[in-house]
Amino acid sequence: MPSFDIVSEVDLSEAENAIQNVTREISTRYDFKGSKSSVEMKDGVITIFADDDLKLRQMHEILQGNMQKRGIEPGSLDYQKEEPAAGQSVRQRVLIKQGIDKELGKKIVKAIKGGKFKVQAAIQGDSLRITGKKRDDLQEVIAFVKGMKLEQPMQYQNFRD
Structure with a gap:
């Protein structure tokens, strides 16, 4: 029958590769020069650290673009509520739906x-x-x-x- x-499902190794590409792109972009913005992934949870809301929005675009290049659709990313971090910076967790x-x-x-x-x-x-x-x-x-x-x-x- x-x-x-x-x-x-999401291939977590492809997600890890996309995160590395995002980190590389942030380090080379002029608008992120001198910024403490970063992205990291642990156990299927992506954590975005940004200096302010504008940089956070830019990092969302970079993240989604790199995920799509790796074959991960944007619908599989679940953005959580923004949290204030030290000073003006913000932190946001992004869950990968499995x-x-x-x-x-x-x-x-x-x-x-x-x-x-x-x-x-x-x-x-x-x-x-x-x-x-x-x-x-x-x-x-x-x-x-x-x-x-x-x-x-x-x-x-x-x-x-």
């Missing part, structure tokens, strides 16, 4: 069942398993989920006949 998995949480999983399963597709959808931890009798039904579900405009990027893996 054909099946596939819907997952939402996996599909229960609420989003339930929403996708409900939409698939409401679409009257001839498939079964099951939540398996932080992924969804879609099973059907025909390959065409599964391909219709993939097109349907892509058209749902979810805030988190999805990947379709493990397609089996």
